[in-house]
Amino acid sequence: MDFMNKKINRLKLVLETSTSCVGTCVGCALPVVERLQQKPIIEKENLQKYFQKIEEFIWNLEKKTEKIFDFLIVELVVGEHFNYSQEYLNIFFQEIHQFFQKINKKYILAISTSGLVAKNKVEEKLKILHRFFDKEQLEVHLVCNLNKFNQYEKTYREMTKLFQKYFKYINILTNFDNQLPTQYCDQFAKYLQDFEITDFQLVYGLKQHNQDDVNYNPNLFYEIYHKILQYAPSGYRQRDVQEEIEKFENNTDKSIQEMIVNVDNIVENQLFINSFGDVFNLIQTMFGGIELETRAGFQKITNIFDNEAINTYLNSKKIMKKTLTKKYLSQEVCQKCLYKERCYNVALPILSENFIHEGICYNPVIPFYKNKEHLISIYQEKNKNNFLKDWKIDL
Numbered sequence: 001m002d003f004m005n006k007k008i009n010r011l012k013l014v015l016e017t018s019t020s021c022v023g024t025c026v027g028c029a030l031p032v033v034e035r036l037q038q039k040p041i042i043e044k045e046n047l048q049k050y051f052q053k054i055e056e057f058i059w060n061l062e063k064k065t066e067k068i069f070d071f072l073i074v075e076l077v078v079g080e081h082f083n084y085s086q087e088y089l090n091i092f093f094q095e096i097h098q099f100f101q102k103i104n105k106k107y108i109l110a111i112s113t114s115g116l117v118a119k120n121k122v123e124e125k126l127k128i129l130h131r132f133f134d135k136e137q138l139e140v141h142l143v144c145n146l147n148k149f150n151q152y153e154k155t156y157r158e159m160t161k162l163f164q165k166y167f168k169y170i171n172i173l174t175n176f177d178n179q180l181p182t183q184y185c186d187q188f189a190k191y192l193q194d195f196e197i198t199d200f201q202l203v204y205g206l207k208q209h210n211q212d213d214v215n216y217n218p219n220l221f222y223e224i225y226h227k228i229l230q231y232a233p234s235g236y237r238q239r240d241v242q243e244e245i246e247k248f249e250n251n252t253d254k255s256i257q258e259m260i261v262n263v264d265n266i267v268e269n270q271l272f273i274n275s276f277g278d279v280f281n282l283i284q285t286m287f288g289g290i291e292l293e294t295r296a297g298f299q300k301i302t303n304i305f306d307n308e309a310i311n312t313y314l315n316s317k318k319i320m321k322k323t324l325t326k327k328y329l330s331q332e333v334c335q336k337c338l339y340k341e342r343c344y345n346v347a348l349p350i351l352s353e354n355f356i357h358e359g360i361c362y363n364p365v366i367p368f369y370k371n372k373e374h375l376i377s378i379y380q381e382k383n384k385n386n387f388l389k390d391w392k393i394d395l
């Protein structure tokens with residue numbers, strides 16, 4: 001479980017390698033037109049060059065920052081990977097495997113899926129995956145549609161059984177939207193319990209195309225998380241939430257410079273690269289990573305095929321600090337906010353245009369901080385039973 005140990009130097013690399021999907025989540029990060037795109041977004045002839053350039057980028061990142069990464073977390077996102085043909089996936093997995101061999105570090109590879117592709121087809125593709133990777137190195141990110149949980153539950157259960165055969169780690173994600181039904185939370189928690197899945201995440205996937213439909217209601221976001229948490233087993237994703245809220249203190253005296261001390265680490269330890277090789281910042285919140293990419297209204301920082309890619313990328317530290325400072329100075333609501341220290345520490349206000357409206361902040365982290373004591377008591381109760389039962393690292 002090295003990859004969960006925050007004391008080792010980890011690089012998290014989120015790669016956009018699929019945008020097609022048969023799912024219909026309202027809070028999906030992808031517009032419909034991209035979901036309908038069935039062809040691989042990186043053509044097979046370009047895969048080798050793509051991974052070669054990423055490899056170079058990592059070496060340069062280590063050189064420039066004088067940091068050696070002990071562990072690599074590679075997440076293949078955003079859509080369905082098991083839509084691709086066996087022929088394509090064979091080359092795709094082979095190239096990724098070669099990339100890991102050349103990088104020669106410990107790693108974990110996570111792959112996203114909707115769980116809605118026919119089971120027999122997926123199983124053939126999982127066998128191909130296992131030609132190159134051991135179960136121990138693999139995590140599946142199964143995006144469950146909580147809105148349609150009733151309709152898909154049987155399928156999710158069948159697919160989960162299959163995924164447990166091939167992946168050591170299973171993370172269940174649910175895209176948040178304002179119509180998520182609280183009545184399915186118990187049923188969903190029972191499904192997690194039955195499969196002893198300790199990791200679920202509510203995803204904050206607010207993009208320009210889904211803003212009106214998602215329409216963040218922080219209280220509902222909290223209510224759904226809280227309902228599931230009460231009944232579900234709990235693992236390292238919840239540990240992230242717990243750790244974050246434990247760090248929260250009502251500290252409003254810090255200067256903006258003190259609050260953004262973490263920006264260098266944010267830029268150096270995590271990034272998002274799309275299928276064209278465009279590089280973007282990635283911020284890590286208690287709910288998981290949020291890509292500051294085009295669909296969220298951000299511009300690329302650089303491209304892995306540019307000669308100056310690493311210098312331009314590292315320069316984004318300065319830009320991020322400047323942007324956060326400007327946001328702070330122009331947002332009275334932030335200056336007065338009780339949660340600002342933690343919020344600026346993870347650079348969340350960089351997205352403030354999405355959740356501050358007419359001087360009111362609808363940031364979904366707020367109810368988590370407000371309910372700190374109550375949430376911690378739930379975690380403590382869970383610690384006694386199953387929480388982190390096989391997580392032997394020193395926290």
Ligand code: SF4
Nearest residue numbers: 333334337340343361
């Ligand atoms: S929670 Fe909202 S108001 Fe508070 S610092 Fe963050 S963005 Fe600003």
